[in-house]
Amino acid sequence: MTALQPIRGTHDLLPLEFRKHALVIDTARKVATSYGYREMATPIMEFKDVFKRTLGDVSDIVTKEMYEIADRGDEPIVLRPEGTAGVARAVMSNGLTQSLPLKYFYEGPMFRYERPQKGRLRQLHQIGIELFGVSDPVGDVEVLSIAYDILKKLGLIQYITLEINTLGDKESRQTYRDQLVAYLKDHHAHLSPDSQLRLERNPLRILDTKDEGDKKILKEAPPLTESLNQHSREMFEKVKNGLNVLQIPFKLNPHLVRGLDYYCHTAFEFTTTELGSQGTVLAGGRYDGLVETMGGPSIAGIGWAGGIDRLAMMLKDEDLSPLPPPLAIIPMDEAFDMHGLVLAKLLQDAGYIAEMTYGGGLGKRLKKANKINARYGFILGAEEVASHSVTLKDLESGEQTLLPQKQIVDVLKGKGVL
RNA sequence: GCGGGUGUAGCUCAGUUGGUUAGAGCGCCAGUUUGUGGCACUGGAGGCCGUGGGUUCAAUUCCCAUCACUCGCCCCA
Numbered sequence: 001m002t003a004l005q006p007i008r009g010t011h012d013l014l015p016l017e018f019r020k021h022a023l024v025i026d027t028a029r030k031v032a033t034s035y036g037y038r039e040m041a042t043p044i045m046e047f048k049d050v051f052k053r054t055l056g057d058v059s060d061i062v063t064k065e066m067y068e069i070a071d072r073g074d075e076p077i078v079l080r081p082e083g084t085a086g087v088a089r090a091v092m093s094n095g096l097t098q099s100l101p102l103k104y105f106y107e108g109p110m111f112r113y114e115r116p117q118k119g120r121l122r123q124l125h126q127i128g129i130e131l132f133g134v135s136d137p138v139g140d141v142e143v144l145s146i147a148y149d150i151l152k153k154l155g156l157i158q159y160i161t162l163e164i165n166t167l168g169d170k171e172s173r174q175t176y177r178d179q180l181v182a183y184l185k186d187h188h189a190h191l192s193p194d195s196q197l198r199l200e201r202n203p204l205r206i207l208d209t210k211d212e213g214d215k216k217i218l219k220e221a222p223p224l225t226e227s228l229n230q231h232s233r234e235m236f237e238k239v240k241n242g243l244n245v246l247q248i249p250f251k252l253n254p255h256l257v258r259g260l261d262y263y264c265h266t267a268f269e270f271t272t273t274e275l276g277s278q279g280t281v282l283a284g285g286r287y288d289g290l291v292e293t294m295g296g297p298s299i300a301g302i303g304w305a306g307g308i309d310r311l312a313m314m315l316k317d318e319d320l321s322p323l324p325p326p327l328a329i330i331p332m333d334e335a336f337d338m339h340g341l342v343l344a345k346l347l348q349d350a351g352y353i354a355e356m357t358y359g360g361g362l363g364k365r366l367k368k369a370n371k372i373n374a375r376y377g378f379i380l381g382a383e384e385v386a387s388h389s390v391t392l393k394d395l396e397s398g399e400q401t402l403l404p405q406k407q408i409v410d411v412l413k414g415k416g417v418l
Numbered sequence: 419g420c421g422g423g424u425g426u427a428g429c430u431c432a433g434u435u436g437g438u439u440a441g442a443g444c445g446c447c448a449g450u451u452u453g454u455g456g457c458a459c460u461g462g463a464g465g466c467c468g469u470g471g472g473u474u475c476a477a478u479u480c481c482c483a484u485c486a487c488u489c490g491c492c493c494c495a
Contacts, residue, residue, distance in 0.1 A: 005468095005485080005486065008485085008486070008487095059493090060419095060492080060493050060494080061493080061494080064419080064493095065493080065494090082494090082495085110495085112493090112494080112495095114419095114492095114493070114494080115419070115420090115492090115493095116486090116487080116488095117487095117488075117489080117490090118487090118488070118489080119495085120493090120494075120495085124494090124495065125495090126495060127495095128495095194491080194492065205493095210491080210492095211491095258494095260494090269495095270495095276488095276489075276490090277489080277490065277491085278494080278495080280494065280495060281495070282495070283494080283495065284495095304495090305495055306495065307494090307495030308495085309495080310495060311495090330454095332453060332454095333453095361452065361453080361454095362452090362453050362454055362455085363451065363452085363453085363454060363455065364455090365454095365455085366454055366455035366456085367455050367456080368455090369455070370455055370456055371455095377454095377455085379453080379454080381453060382453090383453085391453090393454080393455090395455070395456085396456095398454085398455085398456095400454085
């Protein structure tokens with residue numbers, strides 16, 4: 001039986017759920033396109049180095065969450081755990097650093113070897129936006145605006161809060177890191193075990209702790225804002241101003257720290273309380289140093305990734321537009337099935353959704369027509385076939401009329417059916 | 419990776435203080451209705467009670483392990 005289960009942390013997307021995914025993707029694609037962002041796709045597999053170099057050697061994603069694939073070559077290959085590094089790699093591979101700015105939208109599966117939970121899968125699906133070559137904060141604002149529009153169009157924005165913070169540039173970040181570490185070292189013994197570990201590996205993440213004891217210690221800690229240099233402060237001011245101008249509400253969260261190494265300056269998260277502990281639904285920030293760490297020129301970058309699975313989970317069945325009712329093709333006997341298929345094709349070519357009913361006589365097939373929610377049925381019996389006609393039945397009123405097959409498209413149009 | 423909970427029919431869930439053939443509702447199939455559906459009535463199929471092992475005369479029930487889901491932590495979208 002275990003062989004019949006999907007692999008842990010993966011899911012089948014049956015039509016109902018698939019439509020929610022599709023709605024998220026279609027909405028995002030439409031909005032991104034309206035901002036001039038172009039859709040692209042990178043391979044699902046990459047050399048391990050692409051992520052190792054960029055995400056930071058100590059991040060969980062690199063140290064323990066990547067699916068490594070056995071390959072015949074020597075270079076280790078992995079299933080991509082996130083999208084940005086691959087897109088940055090593609091920019092360099094294709095020599096696109098000469099044609100800035102670059103504006104991209106992408107969508108697809110990512111893979112992380114984690115313990116599955118609600119909203120946390122091993123195969124997860126993301127939409128994402130990347131903007132390369134714009135160091136001005138107007139880029140930050142634009143990218144945030146795209147995210148906001150998408151969430152709004154999905155009807156989810158009322159359940160979602162935008163939190164933002166700045167990490168400052170490299171210099172500010174380093175200064176602050178030193179200060180924070182110095183302070184926390186004095187309190188080392190009182191920190192939670194998790195945070196003690198983070199102090200070595202990624203001290204900034206301690207700011208985001210959920211431990212009450214840690215939180216108390218952090219209250220007295222030097223605030224990040226004081227370590228920001230002039231430039232970093234100005235950047236952040238402009239971002240906040242821009243959001244105000246566009247009337248995008250946000251909450252400052254000085255404890256917001258992105259996990260991935262490549263982030264600097266603006267960091268943001270769209271969060272919800274609807275999904276339990278997996279509250280982040282879309283997140284990102286600025287990553288000016290990313291391309292350079294991969295061995296390319298120094299190019300500014302900013303972007304975000306959104307969790308399709310999480311967003312889709314927030315959608316209700318009613319958020320989906322109802323499927324148009326199909327036309328049911330009803331041969332009265334298997335002998336007329338082929339005639340039915342021919343008739344169906346006629347309707348399909350005219351732009352209608354025509355669904356065949358299979359097996360059984362008239363009564364059984366009418367039942368099947370009801371089940372697929374058809375509004376009209378096209379009955380084909382010996383009489384109809386002999387006279388190249390068809391009986392059109394209104395499945396709501398029961399009213400039916402015999403008409404020549406040639407006329408059916410016109411008749412449907414006359415009834416206003418499309 | 420760490421800690422807690424759950425696992426009975428396609429779905430939602432009863433139940434068995436360890437003891438013959440494990441139930442309901444919905445859904446599915448068929449019949450009443452062999453050129454007329456929705457409603458109704460009648461009947462039927464479908465479960466190695468997640469999987470493997472142990473204890474016992476006897477296990478779906480108790481114990482252990484395992485798998486999956488789930489809640490929290492870690493991490494992240």
